[in-house]
Amino acid sequence: MTNPIVTCGVIVANSVAVASAMFTEVAPFLEYIQNGASVAALMAIFLWREVKRAERYEQLYNEEHRKRMEAEQKCKDCPYRQQ
Numbered sequence: 631m632t633n634p635i636v637t638c639g640v641i642v643a644n645s646v647a648v649a650s651a652m653f654t655e656v657a658p659f660l661e662y663i664q665n666g667a668s669v670a671a672l673m674a675i676f677l678w679r680e681v682k683r684a685e686r687y688e689q690l691y692n693e694e695h696r697k698r699m700e701a702e703q704k705c706k707d708c709p710y711r712q713q
């Protein structure tokens with residue numbers, strides 16, 4: 631989900647930079663938009679990294695939980711199980 635947001639933010643920031651170079655009379659306004667687009671692109675990049683990290687940790691947690699439940703099921707009927 632965040633990958634298109636990052637791409638769009640970078641594209642908008644770069645297109646506004648080109649437009650501000652072409653049209654000097656509206657340069658302050660375009661510079662204002664470019665700064666906002668640049669900030670949004672950077673924030674989206676960090677959000678994307680955090681989402682990917684959270685997904686990885688969630689996957690590791692689910693795998694560890696599954697292994698723990700399987701081990702518990704194996705030992706449920708074990709005669710050597712300590713109570």
